[in-house]
Amino acid sequence: MRDWIVAAQLHGVEIFDTRDRLKALLITYAVDRATGDPERRLGAVTWNQHMSVLGMFYRWATAEGYATAVPFTYQQAVVLYAETVREVLVNQARRRVPHAHVTIKYLEDDFAAMFINGLAGLRPDGSEDEGPGRFRGRHLARKGAVGELVVSSGTRLQEFSYLLACEVPPLPAAPRLMPIAFPLPEGITKGSKFRVTWTSYGALARVHSYDLRPWGGATASAIAEKPSGRTENKPQPVDDAVMQPMLAAALFLVSSMGPHAVELARQIRTRTASGPPWTGSYAAISHPAGNATSRPSPANPESTAPPSTATGPTPTCAKSSKPASPPCAKPGTLPTPGTLRSSG
Numbered sequence: 001m002r003d004w005i006v007a008a009q010l011h012g013v014e015i016f017d018t019r020d021r022l023k024a025l026l027i028t029y030a031v032d033r034a035t036g037d038p039e040r041r042l043g044a045v046t047w048n049q050h051m052s053v054l055g056m057f058y059r060w061a062t063a064e065g066y067a068t069a070v071p072f073t074y075q076q077a078v079v080l081y082a083e084t085v086r087e088v089l090v091n092q093a094r095r096r097v098p099h100a101h102v103t104i105k106y107l108e109d110d111f112a113a114m115f116i117n118g119l120a121g122l123r124p125d126g127s128e129d130e131g132p133g134r135f136r137g138r139h140l141a142r143k144g145a146v147g148e149l150v151v152s153s154g155t156r157l158q159e160f161s162y163l164l165a166c167e168v169p170p171l172p173a174a175p176r177l178m179p180i181a182f183p184l185p186e187g188i189t190k191g192s193k194f195r196v197t198w199t200s201y202g203a204l205a206r207v208h209s210y211d212l213r214p215w216g217g218a219t220a221s222a223i224a225e226k227p228s229g230r231t232e233n234k235p236q237p238v239d240d241a242v243m244q245p246m247l248a249a250a251l252f253l254v255s256s257m258g259p260h261a262v263e264l265a266r267q268i269r270t271r272t273a274s275g276p277p278w279t280g281s282y283a284a285i286s287h288p289a290g291n292a293t294s295r296p297s298p299a300n301p302e303s304t305a306p307p308s309t310a311t312g313p314t315p316t317c318a319k320s321s322k323p324a325s326p327p328c329a330k331p332g333t334l335p336t337p338g339t340l341r342s343s344g
Contacts, residue, residue, distance in 0.1 A: 004029065004054060016061065022071035026093060044095040051093045112151050120144025145206040152203035153182050162188040171208045175201050 008015055013025045033042045033050075042050065051072075061067035074089040107115065114124040121140040123129050137143070149168075150160050169182050179198035186194040237243075 001053065001057065003050075007032070016067040017069075019069035019071070022069060026071040030093065044097045048094045048097065051091055055091055107151065116144055116147045116151065119147040141210050145203075145210045148203045149199060149207050153197045153199040155182075155184065155197060156190060158190070159184055159188050168207060169199070169204060171204055172201065175205075177201075180204055 005015065007029045008017075008025055011025055011028060013021050017025075030047075033040060033047060035041075055070075055072055058067055058070040058072070062070060071093075073092045075092055077088055077090045079086055079088050113126070117124060117126050119140070120143060121129065121134065121137065122144075146160065149155075155163070163184075167185060169180060172180065180201060182197045182199045184195055184197060186192045189195055
């Protein structure tokens with residue numbers, strides 16, 4: 001507070017002045033504390049502490065009526081912490097500082113080369129190690145190739161640990177000095193955000209020189225010496241004497257019931273749209289075989305189908321005593337489309 005008051009007096013600005021004058025004072029004060037006299041410079045953390053104190057002071061002065069303006073600009077932000085979401089106001093005068101746990105360390109060229117040669121079982125200078133204490137781990141060529149790819153591309157531990165062989169970029173047809181794009185899928189990146197990094201042609205060529213496919217591209221069934229599906233399946237197919245009658249019966253049902261089901265569904269939709277569904281009693285009229293013709297449907301009064309020409313009385317079933325009961329029909333016959341009528 002003392003430094004802020006001294007700077008205001010030096011530039012002839014009141015502590016509770018107008019917003020424009022306070023903002024001009026804040027800009028001058030920030031430039032002086034960042035690039036002015038080295039003895040008066042403030043680091044990012046110290047500067048942010050000063051801005052927090054000034055912000056609380058001006059919020060108190062505004063609430064008490066001493067100040068009518070503040071020198072700061074605030075922006076609304078959403079903070080997510082421990083599965084709790086809350087909205088906060090961020091002072092735009094604060095400086096960005098790295099998180100305490102973020103530490104980026106770059107390997108020197110000689111140490112990176114020694115690291116890659118060590119993974120490949122070589123000496124620090126890259127020559128073969130024939131001594132008795134030689135590192136004789138497994139898959140030395142793969143470890144050296146992947147280590148060089150990691151150093152070249154800068155992928156994180158989680159990213160290259162879960163990287164699949166099919167996600168490695170293809171090798172260009174000709175060598176190049178420019179970096180090669182290395183896209184990383186969102187399933188393995190930090191924050192599940194797709195990103196693209198870069199790698200060198202030499203590192204990528206070394207990875208492709210080592211066959212990353214398991215078992216050299218052979219199938220699992222071949223490695224396990226099991227049938228691979230080229231022979232006959234264990235479950236035997238159904239005999240034609242059973243399959244053909246089943247298919248014929250299914251086709252007959254579809255071709256016979258299909259048109260009736262479509263027409264009945266249309267009538268139900270029409271009645272449902274015009275009022276409560278299935279109100280009143282319904283009766284189905286069945287016609288003798290060969291003389292069945294469509295009767296005009298109540299839901300489709302414009303139907304021009306001719307009336308029935310069957311001789312003799314048309315058998316009908318009695319009215320249903322239950323309003324919601326389904327249409328009845330003579331055993332062994334199907335209701336003709338359009339023969340539903342209301343008898344209520």
